[in-house]
Amino acid sequence: MSVFTRHNVFFGIIFSLFLFIVLTADRHDSFAVSADPDPPVLSNIHVVEVGTSTALIRWTTDEGAEGMVNYGLDRKFGIERSLIPNKKNHEILVTDLDAATTYYFRTISLDEAGNQSISDDFTFKTESTVSSPALEKILSAEQRELAEKALEILGKIKDPRALEIIVARANELAGELGEHPQIIGSPTVKEIGSDFAVISWKTDREADSIVYFADERAYAPDSDDPYPESQGDPDERVIEHGVRIIGLAPATKYHFSVSSKGEIGGRGFSEDGEFQTKATLPEILGVSLQKVEADAATIAVSTNIPTSIIVEYTNTRTGEKKLKGDPTFLTTHTVRLTDLSFAAPYTAVVKVENEIGDKFTSDPLSFFTVRDDAPPVISKVTNESTLFPGEDVKIQTIVGWDTDEPALCQFFFHSGLAADERSTESTPPEGDPTQKHVQVLTSLLSSSVYKFWIECSDRTGNPSRSEDFVLITPEKEKSIIDIIIENFSGTFGWLKNIGK
Known part of the structure; x- marks a missing residue:
């Protein structure tokens, strides 16, 4: 049997590495030694085109010779030979290859005198029939190729039961790995308001974004569930995470822990962190001039939260300024401005302040003192x-x-x-x-x-x-004698006549 007989080999494994070799012989499949002592010189060996199941290999020799390609998943090479002898430019199309698979190959050329040349080993990888950007994120080339090959094979499986077995095994392996996403560094509280907070963090791989949190009273560090509330997006898969927590109470201290979970593996958690929401900023909802008198004016003010109040009022004719206020923290205030000049123009500016010092100032309110014709309320x-x-x-x-x-x-x-x-x-x-x-x-x-x-x-x-x-008016209290007489009067009617 000729050494150049083509071999077809089946490897019963899913993920494989192929090798190939190129051989050259004369048209009689003979290795006889002729008078020509020099074998052909092989050069410019390269893979021109690679598809999902084919590869086109070219090389040149310095004299006419037959050409063959040895290839395979390993060094048990199969053979593909050229049918045209005595060529200097060789081209062989290797077919029936597996997609997304790395093959080894070498070329062999044999001149008419029987002199043989064998090239070094080379490799090529066939194209994949599947496309997944996520594959590029697998750092290990070996693991990336295995994953690509697995996707190729999965695309051919149509039996639902077979898919169930594969999914079950994949979940089993994921549980054995048990590795959760690593949270890089400490989470950052990027923004805080009176009723919200924005928290960001990074992970070493794509995962979801959840923030667990509790106010100071609800936080239970020794409990299995120290944070009774959570917000985030369990469906997203990102590396840079950001969650806006809403519905928080103003001026309140909160504890939190960020958490991320990938497609497989467990859930990762950060250490406990803290932040405090801002107090609700005061806001003036309304300012009204209730009454203007010859030498006084009454201003009513309403606010969104309890505040103290100061009214700065100015006689715009003389420039004289005065202050009148109420230090009590209320949502409604009525301030009477006194010692005003009769028939004079005034402007009043209302300033309110909450319990932690946040302030708000109204627009100026103008009025003119006039003769009082309104009765007291x-x-x-x-x-x-x-x-x-x-x-x-x-x-x-x-x-x-x-x-x-x-x-x-x-x-x-x-x-x-x-x-x-x-x-x-x-x-x-x-x-x-x-x-x-x-x-x-x-x-x-x-x-x-x-x-x-x-x-x-x-x-x-x-x-x-x-x-x-x-x-x-209240009722007069009864004496002991009055009570005794009332108790007996129901039984002894004559007691009613005592004292009459």
């Missing part, structure tokens, strides 16, 4: 009665109210709900104008109902009257 009317027990039971009732400007007020009342001018009583008129008013009554009877109202007038005589209010 009566508000915040309260009453409280106290019973003082003893032989001579006494009732003390304290009534209070506010007016939006200094005013003189008088308290009116009568027993019962029906109007009766003859039974109406009143306290003496107040002596000094004020905005906070208090009256103390000691003449009211216990267990009684009274109707009352308030009448006021400001310094320019503008009158106002409040709505009607109802006041109920």
Whole structure:
């Protein structure tokens, strides 16, 4: 049998490395030694074209000779020979190759005198029938080629049961590897607001992006689940990660840990980190001029969060500036600006500040002082009665109210709900104008109902009257004798006549 007989070899493995060799012989398959003692010189050996299942190999010899190519997955070479003898330029197409596979080859040329030349070993790799950019990210060339070959073979499998077995084995191997993405360095809190935070980090390979977090009260470092909340994207696969956590509480300290998981392997976690959200910035929702008087003005301000307030007001005619404020942290403020000049132009600027010092300033508000023709507004009317027990039971009732400007007020009342001018009583008129008013009554009877109202007038005589209010005085406490008599009265009716 000729040594140049072509061999077909099946290798029962999935991932293979092929080798090939080129041989040259005369047309009689003879290696007889002729008078020509010099073998052909081989040169310019190269692979011209490579496909998924073919490779075109060319080389030249310095004399006419036959050419053959030995090739294979290893050095057990198969043979492909040229059918045209005595050529100097040789070209052999090797066929029936496997895609995405590396082959070894060498060329052999034999002249008519039987002199043989064998080249060194060379390699080429057939093209892949699959395309996956992710393959380029596999650092090991060997692992990359094996993965490429596996994809080639998987593309030929159509049996669902076979695919299930492969997937199960792949998951089993992934679990055995158990390697999770490595988080490079420490996560960075890139941006913090009053209700959000942006956290970024990097991993050594593509993975998802999750941030686990908890406020200071909910954080449980000794628990299996120290962070009760999480946000992120479990479907993305990136190396540079960024998650915007939303819905946070303002001015609050949070603990967090970033986490990433790839397609296979476990989930990686960072060490615990901390950040604190900013306080909600104050914002003025509304500024209104409630009342303008000859020498005063009342400004109402509402804010989005509790703030203190300062109003800076300026007489634009004289340039004189004054300040008036309220240090109480509230969402609504009413500030009365006093000591203004009559018939003068003013501008007012409202400045608010939250509890940690964040500030907000309104646009200027302009007004002109005029003669006051608006009556005082009566508000915040309260009453409280106290019973003082003893032989001579006494009732003390304290009534209070506010007016939006200094005013003189008088308290009116009568027993019962029906109007009766003859039974109406009143306290003496107040002596000094004020905005906070208090009256103390000691003449009211216990267990009684009274109707009352308030009448006021400001310094320019503008009158106002409040709505009607109802006041109920407390019931007189019963003595021990009264209680005993009541308990027996149901049984001994004659007890009702005692004392009559």
